[in-house]
Amino acid sequence: MKYLLSIIFLIITFSVKAQFNYETVDKGLLFKSSDDRVKMKLSFRVQSLASFETNESGNDQEMKAMVRRMRLKSKGYIYNPKFEYKLELAISNRDQGITKDASRVSHGSKIVLDAVLKYNINKKHQIWFGQTKLPGNRERVISSMALQFVDRSNVNSKFNIDRDFGVQYRLKQKIGNMPLTLAAAVSTGEGRNITAVNEENGLSYTGRLEFYPFGKFTSKGDYFSADLKRENKPKLAIGVTSCLNENTNRSGGQLGSFVELADSNGNLTSQYNDITTLFIDAIFKYNGLSIMGEYANKNLSKDIGGFTSGYGYVGQLGYLFDNNYEFAARYTSVDLAKGLGVTQNTTEYTLGLSRYIVGHKLKVQSDISYITKENVVDSNYRIRFQIEFGI
DSSP: OHHHHHHHHHHHHHHHTEEEEEOOTTTOEEEEETTSSEEEEEEEEEEEEEEEEEETTSSOEEEEEEEEEEEEEEEEEESEEEEEEEEEEEOSHHHHTOOSOGGGOOSOOOOEEEEEEEEESSSSEEEEEEEEEOSOOHHHHSOGGGOSSSSOOHHHHHHOOOEEEEEEEEEEEEETTEEEEEEEEEEOSSOTTOOSOOTTOOOEEEEEEEEOTTOOOGGGGGGSSSOTTOOSSOEEEEEEEEEEEEEEOBTTSSSSOBOEEEOTTSOEEEOOEEEEEEEEEEEEEETTEEEEEEEEEEEESSOOTTOOEEEEEEEEEEEEOTTSEEEEEEEEEEEEEOSTTOEEEEEEEEEEEEEEEETBTEEEEEEEEEEEETTOSSOEEEEEEEEEEEO
């Protein structure tokens, strides 16, 4: 609460001497200083989720109702349009990873999602510094606000490289008439909001290449689900990401628990590993039809229990009708290894229905999934309902 009050106080203080404008529901609240040296767009969003999950035997059932995500966001520029920034805070407990057992939360709050400064060298080149999403798989870089299902797939959950603190370079280029983007990052490899020191001094190196054979999408449509812009020509984006996280202590690299194993004397010692992650993804849109697919692969340099490796792939398609209802289907397969030869394959089949009232800013979504796991007799059913609203 003290963080929220501080933010409100800063906004009120800034507004006293600033110009205020509310352009459209898509652009949030816009503040601008009278000398045009500072520009700030302020927005918020809320996801309210209810879900029910069971298995075929009916003996294991779970119901949940929660504020899945609540975010405060701000972006703009300071002192000069060349210096852009993005801030994003997570307010809800679930968004911060806080469990119902408060005694288990020893790492403190994870309220800060993004805090990054972007320097525009020119129209083609950018340098970023701070904490934000790495240039990872498309499904992860697409905002959780802009999905065509209630949430991202199990492939993203198990393999994504998420956020990190570091330096990023962004390039926009063309080969002939084909747009091309390049992103490279050097980061701590420890994930967001981590203050502990990595005793092995490992870093993470990430690179992403993306190209558009048929030209750019309308309004950055390659980074939101559903063909809300109803592309009048076929549009395709193909991306490849590679990430090397050296000497990481966390099970998934930037994510997961810290890995400790007992030695011969029963003392716990921190374990370190190199994790290499590869993503290949694509998105296609045309006249209300959207198709997206991803392949993910994680490899370990050492087979140590507790670290996650394996591969997975996901394919989904949706069709947006003229009344802004969308039907979508998704297939997800994950073959997960947790070191020492322990593996488990999980397959999910999901059908979704969405009603976009004001695009992704105000929508109602529901989906149903059938989930099977290797060496597990009973299969699970999951039903979810969610309302998203924001400005």
